[in-house]
Amino acid sequence: MADPTKIESVLKEERIVYPPQEGRDEAYISSKFDYEEIYRYSLSDPDGFWSERAKELITWFKLWDRTCYWDFHKPEIRWFEGGKLNACYNCVDRHLTDETRNKAAIIWQGEPDEEVKVYTYEMLHREVCRFANVLKKLGIKKGDRVSIYLPMIPELPIVMLACARIGAIHSVVFGGFSAESLKTRIQDCEAKLLITADGYWRSGRKIQSKKNADEALKDCPTVEKCIVVKRLGLDINWVEGRDIWYHEAINAEDISDWCECEEMDAEDVLFILYTSGSTGKPKGVFHTTGGYLVYVAHTLQWVFDLKPEDIFWCTADIGWITGHSYIVYGPLSLGATQIMYEGVPTYPHPGRFWELCQKFKVNLFYTAPTVIRALMRAGDEWPHKYDLSSLRILGSVGEPINPEAWWWYYEHVGRRRCPIVDTWWQTETGGFLISPLPYAIPQKPGSATLPLPGVEPIILKDDGTPADVNEGGHLCMKRAWPGMLRGVWGDPKRFKDVYFSRFPGYYYTGDGARRDEDGYFWIMGRLDDVINVSGHRLGTMELESALVAHPAVAEAAVIGYPHEIKGEAIYAFVILKEGYEPSEELRQELKQHMRKVIGPIATPDYIQFVSGLPKTRSGKIMRRILRKIVAGQYEDLGDTSTLADPSVIDELIKGREELM
Ligand code: 6R9
Numbered sequence: 001m002a003d004p005t006k007i008e009s010v011l012k013e014e015r016i017v018y019p020p021q022e023g024r025d026e027a028y029i030s031s032k033f034d035y036e037e038i039y040r041y042s043l044s045d046p047d048g049f050w051s052e053r054a055k056e057l058i059t060w061f062k063l064w065d066r067t068c069y070w071d072f073h074k075p076e077i078r079w080f081e082g083g084k085l086n087a088c089y090n091c092v093d094r095h096l097t098d099e100t101r102n103k104a105a106i107i108w109q110g111e112p113d114e115e116v117k118v119y120t121y122e123m124l125h126r127e128v129c130r131f132a133n134v135l136k137k138l139g140i141k142k143g144d145r146v147s148i149y150l151p152m153i154p155e156l157p158i159v160m161l162a163c164a165r166i167g168a169i170h171s172v173v174f175g176g177f178s179a180e181s182l183k184t185r186i187q188d189c190e191a192k193l194l195i196t197a198d199g200y201w202r203s204g205r206k207i208q209s210k211k212n213a214d215e216a217l218k219d220c221p222t223v224e225k226c227i228v229v230k231r232l233g234l235d236i237n238w239v240e241g242r243d244i245w246y247h248e249a250i251n252a253e254d255i256s257d258w259c260e261c262e263e264m265d266a267e268d269v270l271f272i273l274y275t276s277g278s279t280g281k282p283k284g285v286f287h288t289t290g291g292y293l294v295y296v297a298h299t300l301q302w303v304f305d306l307k308p309e310d311i312f313w314c315t316a317d318i319g320w321i322t323g324h325s326y327i328v329y330g331p332l333s334l335g336a337t338q339i340m341y342e343g344v345p346t347y348p349h350p351g352r353f354w355e356l357c358q359k360f361k362v363n364l365f366y367t368a369p370t371v372i373r374a375l376m377r378a379g380d381e382w383p384h385k386y387d388l389s390s391l392r393i394l395g396s397v398g399e400p401i402n403p404e405a406w407w408w409y410y411e412h413v414g415r416r417r418c419p420i421v422d423t424w425w426q427t428e429t430g431g432f433l434i435s436p437l438p439y440a441i442p443q444k445p446g447s448a449t450l451p452l453p454g455v456e457p458i459i460l461k462d463d464g465t466p467a468d469v470n471e472g473g474h475l476c477m478k479r480a481w482p483g484m485l486r487g488v489w490g491d492p493k494r495f496k497d498v499y500f501s502r503f504p505g506y507y508y509t510g511d512g513a514r515r516d517e518d519g520y521f522w523i524m525g526r527l528d529d530v531i532n533v534s535g536h537r538l539g540t541m542e543l544e545s546a547l548v549a550h551p552a553v554a555e556a557a558v559i560g561y562p563h564e565i566k567g568e569a570i571y572a573f574v575i576l577k578e579g580y581e582p583s584e585e586l587r588q589e590l591k592q593h594m595r596k597v598i599g600p601i602a603t604p605d606y607i608q609f610v611s612g613l614p615k616t617r618s619g620k621i622m623r624r625i626l627r628k629i630v631a632g633q634y635e636d637l638g639d640t641s642t643l644a645d646p647s648v649i650d651e652l653i654k655g656r657e658e659l660m
Pocket of ligand 1 (some may be wrong): 014120275279291322328396397398399400401422423424425426427428431509510525532535536537
C-alpha cells in the first residue's frame, strides 16, 4: 500500500485566483454563497434536488417512480427507477425545433486544415436515423453489444448515437489501441458487430485501423459483421461476407431517414467502457441511461457555464470517458455547438490548438495537463501568435495539474481573464465530482477545489477513520450520484471488490487526497498500481503481461515515475529468459513490442535488464522499493527486511544509475 502522506509535498501553492467579474451576472451559479446554499440543499433533500435537475435538463417519455435507491454494502445503485427515455432522442431529436434544427451540433476539423465538416442537428438526425436503420437491418437489437474502433471522425458520435437510439450497448475502444487490446475488449463483451475505419491521419502519417481490426477479429467468433468507414481510401484487406462499407450501407435504397427511438428504462445499460485496473484484465465499466445522461448534462452546464450560444471544445479522444461524457452525451444533450478535432496538439506546429481556437472562436476549452505541459515546453510565443479573445473558460482533466502548468495556462492562454476549472473525476464516476464552478469558487492552482452539489466526498485513513485537515488518505464517496457506474460487465464480484470492499459502505476511488483548511481537495494521484501516462490509466498488470508475452522476457515489473510532459512515464524492469543477452537492440525490440501489443502510449521510456526483482517471500514484487529506486531515493528504501533476497538491491541501483 502506498503511503498517501508521503506525496503531499508535490503540490504547494498558496495563491488564490478569484472568479472574474465579467460574465458573473449571467452565470448559472454566480457566488460562493449560492454554491453553498445549493450544496446544502442537495445533501439535505437529494430527491428534490435531483428531480428538479432531471426534469429541467432531460426529456422523459415517462417520469420515474423513485428518484434514487442505493446501498453501497450490496452494492446496488438505481436512479430514476421506472423512468423512460432515450439518450439519442435527448441528444438529437428534441433539438429539431425551428430555432435550433439548423444550429451546428458538431464542427469537425480534420487533421488537414482544409477538411472541415459541419453537422447541424437536422443533418445529425438524418445520419443517425439512417445508421440506426443499418444496425436494425443487420439484426442488431436492444441489449446487443456493438464494439466501435474508430478514430476522431464524425461517424464515431454518429454510430454511438445510432446504437443508443435502438437500445444497443456500445463499447468504444480507443483507436490507438492495438489489435490485441481490441480483441480482449470485443471478447469480453461478446460484441455482435465491429465498426471501424480504413485508417486515419496522425501527425501527417496514415494509420491503418482496418489491419488491427482484421487481426483482432481472427479470434472473435461473436462478431458477425464488420462495418468500415472509408476515411483515407487506403488499399485494405476485405473479407467477403463479413465486411461492409459504411457509405454503401447507409446510402442503400431501402434505408430510410426515419428510425423510431427505442423507449429505454432509466436503468438500461447505455454503454460499456473498458478501463485498466491494478490487477488482471481491463474492467468493463458500464453506465445506464437515465442517471448518466442527467449527470453529464448537469455537470457540463454548471461547470462550464455552458450557454446556447457558446462554442465548446473538448480535446479528448472519444475513446476515453472524457469524450463520451463531454463530446458526445453532455454537449449534444444540451444542444450545444462543439468542435471535434481529428489531429494532435503539436502537428503541424505547436500552435495548432490555439490556431483552431482562433479559427472557430472557441469560448469554452477543455484539455489535459499533459497537453498543457507539452505546449508550454514549445514556448510562450505560440499562444500569443493567435487571437484568443473568444475564450471564456478553460478546463483541465486527467491528472493533477501542477501549479506551474496551471499558471502558464492561466497567463498565456486565458490571458488572466479566464477561470480554470480543474475537474476531478473518473471513468467510473461518469462526470465531474470535484471541480470549481467558474464564477462562484475562488481557485487555488493545483486543487480541484470543492465537491459539486450532490457529491459528498470523504478522506479515510488506512484504518478507515476520517483523515484530519491536510492529512493524506483515500478519497471515497459517502453517497451515490446519478452518473456513477452500475457495474463491471459480466463481473459483479469485481465490482464489489474493487469499489466497495476496501472501506465498506463507501465508494472507493483509489485516489489519494487531502483536504485543506478551506475544505479544498488536493488530489495526489492513484494509490494503487495504475500508471497514468498522459492522462491514460494503464494497469501495471496489463503492461507486465504484455512484456512477458515477448519470447525473450521471463519476468517484468513496471513502475510509473514523474515525467515533465506525460505526467507519468513507464520504467520497466525486465528479467530475460535463459539464452538471451541484454542489448540495445533487444531494448528497442521490446519497446516496439509494447507499442504493438498495447499501443504507443504504453511504450516504456526506460527498460532496465535485471537478474532479479525485490520480492516478498510469498513472491509479491515490492513496487514500493522499485519506485524509490527509479526516483533515485536509495537511502529511503524503507523496510527491506521482508525481501526474499536483499542482495538484488545493489544491482538494481547500479543499473538504474547507468540508465537515467
Ligand atoms: C476523467 C478521467 C481517472 C483518474 C482519477 C485520477 C486522475 C482525473 C483529475 C485527476 C487530479 C484531476 N484524474 N482528473 N487527478 N486532478 N482533475 O480522467 O478518467 O481515465 O478513468 O482516470 O485520473 O487519478 O482517478 P479516467
